[in-house]
Amino acid sequence: MRMLELAGVAAVLAAALSGGGAPAGAHDIKVCKCDQACYTDEVSKVSCERGRARFSSHGLPDPKDPMMRGITATNQQFPAEHNYGFEILLEPKLARSPTKTDAGPVGVAVNGVPIFDPSTQGPANRDTGRRPSAFEAGELDVCGGHAGRGDDYHYHIAPKCLIDDLGPAWVEEDKKPIGYAMDGFPILALGWFDKANAVEKDLDPCRGMKDASGQYFYNVKTTSSWDVLTCLSGRPQHFARDRWLHRVDRTGKEITGIPIHFAIKDSTRQAYGGDVCHVMSGLLQGEQILETSGRTRKVRAEEGALFYCNKACYGLFFEADRSRAIRGRAIYYDYVADGCPGGFDVSALKTFTPYEGPAQSRKGPPPTGR
Numbered sequence: 124m125r126m127l128e129l130a131g132v133a134a135v136l137a138a139a140l141s142g143g144g145a146p147a148g149a150h151d152i153k154v155c156k157c158d159q160a161c162y163t164d165e166v167s168k169v170s171c172e173r174g175r176a177r178f179s180s181h182g183l184p185d186p187k188d189p190m191m192r193g194i195t196a197t198n199q200q201f202p203a204e205h206n207y208g209f210e211i212l213l214e215p216k217l218a219r220s221p222t223k224t225d226a227g228p229v230g231v232a233v234n235g236v237p238i239f240d241p242s243t244q245g246p247a248n249r250d251t252g253r254r255p256s257a258f259e260a261g262e263l264d265v266c267g268g269h270a271g272r273g274d275d276y277h278y279h280i281a282p283k284c285l286i287d288d289l290g291p292a293w294v295e296e297d298k299k300p301i302g303y304a305m306d307g308f309p310i311l312a313l314g315w316f317d318k319a320n321a322v323e324k325d326l327d328p329c330r331g332m333k334d335a336s337g338q339y340f341y342n343v344k345t346t347s348s349w350d351v352l353t354c355l356s357g358r359p360q361h362f363a364r365d366r367w368l369h370r371v372d373r374t375g376k377e378i379t380g381i382p383i384h385f386a387i388k389d390s391t392r393q394a395y396g397g398d399v400c401h402v403m404s405g406l407l408q409g410e411q412i413l414e415t416s417g418r419t420r421k422v423r424a425e426e427g428a429l430f431y432c433n434k435a436c437y438g439l440f441f442e443a444d445r446s447r448a449i450r451g452r453a454i455y456y457d458y459v460a461d462g463c464p465g466g467f468d469v470s471a472l473k474t475f476t477p478y479e480g481p482a483q484s485r486k487g488p489p490p491t492g493r
Contacts, residue, residue: 180235
């Protein structure tokens with residue numbers, strides 16, 4: 124966001140603070156940060172003390188939500204359980220001026236799933252100063268989220284499946300939050316089910332407004348591009364902590380998946396003893412593949428699966444070493460299956476052809492094949 128735009132936002136908020144902005148509409152929202160009934164079953168240990176609401180979550184939505192499905196550009200990360208602790212201010216205050224958001228967390232949904240800024244972590248456009256939109260880049264599933272570099276599932280736009288799960292009574296009648304921003308203000312979805320409740324024309328440039336009693340809140344956009352908020356009207360707070368174990372490859376290196384054009388049709392996760400096996404099946408498109416022979420081939424459209432159970436049971440694409448014989452980026456399918464857990468039938472998966480040529484520097488010695 125340019126400084127000129129932020130100046131305009133500051134003027135709007137200053138008017139609100141000075142009493143120049145009357146509450147818009149007749150809405151009277153319900154803020155219930157200390158009530159377990161105002162969160163989903165994925166949230167636990169709700170408590171309030173020292174001016175903050177505290178709660179925990181594993182960072183995954185309702186199991187029936189179609190996570191990862193519909194993504195066309197994936198980073199080959201899988202939604203995994205995390206160990207989140209959140210703290211939200213009970214009585215947030217509007218700041219003198221708004222805070223610009225950037226790639227990273229801006230809040231949390233009432234199911235304990237983080238909400239991120241709409242942008243990716245890609246380089247900013249030189250002309251606009253903005254990073255690419257995750258939604259426009261095809262990186263988001265039908266629910267508005269995806270797994271990040273730490274296998275952390277999070278939303279970049281309005282959590283569409285969550286809002287549908289909460290339903291009209293929660294959203295439109297009780298007017299309860301669908302999340303909280305990192306400055307402590309609630310996030311609602313008025314107008315999602317009932318257009319009579321629409322507040323789009325009343326929102327300030329951060330997508331916020333005051334209700335009939337003067338309570339400030341943000342409201343998600345109910346149409347494409349389903350924006351959550353565009354800046355923070357209050358002072359941002361450190362609101363989350365997390366603990367988890369990073370996935371590693373067969374050499375012990377942490378895996379940060381490379382982006383590939385892979386349209387995800389289905390995604391599953393299943394526990395087998397001490398392992399959780401993640402599988403994403405879909406269509407690989409427009410990628411250059413390094414084959415065992417050392418030649419490359421261009422894939423137009425090829426079905427297959429990406430999977431990960433442990434460092435000795437996975438099938439993922441990695442970037443091949445640069446070579447004068449290869450124009451542009453080439454990727455190869457690293458397939459390791461000698462340590463798959465009992466009960467996980469890797470042979471039932473339609474996998475891609477494994478690379479078994481000379482070792483690539485990223486991965487160490489090649490696997491032994493199927």
